[in-house]
Amino acid sequence: MAGEPQDDCLFCKIVAGQIPATLVRETDTTVAFRDINPQAPTHILVIPKVHYRDAAALAVAEPTVVADLLREAGEVAGEEKLESYRVVFNTGSGAGQTVFHAHAHVLGGRGMQWPPG
Ligand code: 5GP
Ligand code: ZN
Numbered sequence: 001m002a003g004e005p006q007d008d009c010l011f012c013k014i015v016a017g018q019i020p021a022t023l024v025r026e027t028d029t030t031v032a033f034r035d036i037n038p039q040a041p042t043h044i045l046v047i048p049k050v051h052y053r054d055a056a057a058l059a060v061a062e063p064t065v066v067a068d069l070l071r072e073a074g075e076v077a078g079e080e081k082l083e084s085y086r087v088v089f090n091t092g093s094g095a096g097q098t099v100f101h102a103h104a105h106v107l108g109g110r111g112m113q114w115p116p117g
Contacts (some may be wrong), residue, residue: 008038025072025076033047042080046076048050054097069104082109
């Protein structure tokens with residue numbers, strides 16, 4: 001069922017504590033942890049505890065949790081003392097999404113170009 005944990009989902013396993021991750025924050029609805037392959041000095045993933053394939057699907061089903069993700073992205077940036085940062089939702093494999101459990105990338109600590117390429 002939509003929103004329920006998926007047996008084959010890496011991020012559901014991180015939420016359940018079945019795969020280790022370097023957690024930086026946790027709330028009732030979200031978990032934030034360091035990306036295993038960081039693309040910037042700070043690269044943290046903020047994910048909902050519920051399973052939806054991407055942020056848009058999460059927004060349709062549970063819009064308040066999208067607000068939770070964005071609030072937590074800001075909290076993470078504050079804790080990391082980032083004056084500037086980027087929040088990225090890769091959506092679809094053509095855009096670079098590889099894990100089909102909604103997640104926000106919080107990237108900072110270096111200068112960034114626009115567009116990212
Ligand atoms: P996507 O490419 O789907 O937007 O982002 C998935 C992110 O998950 C990638 O940046 C990738 O480095 C990260 N990732 C993949 N496997 C793991 C893992 O086992 N642990 C952690 N902490 N991050 C992971
Ligand atoms: Zn999942």
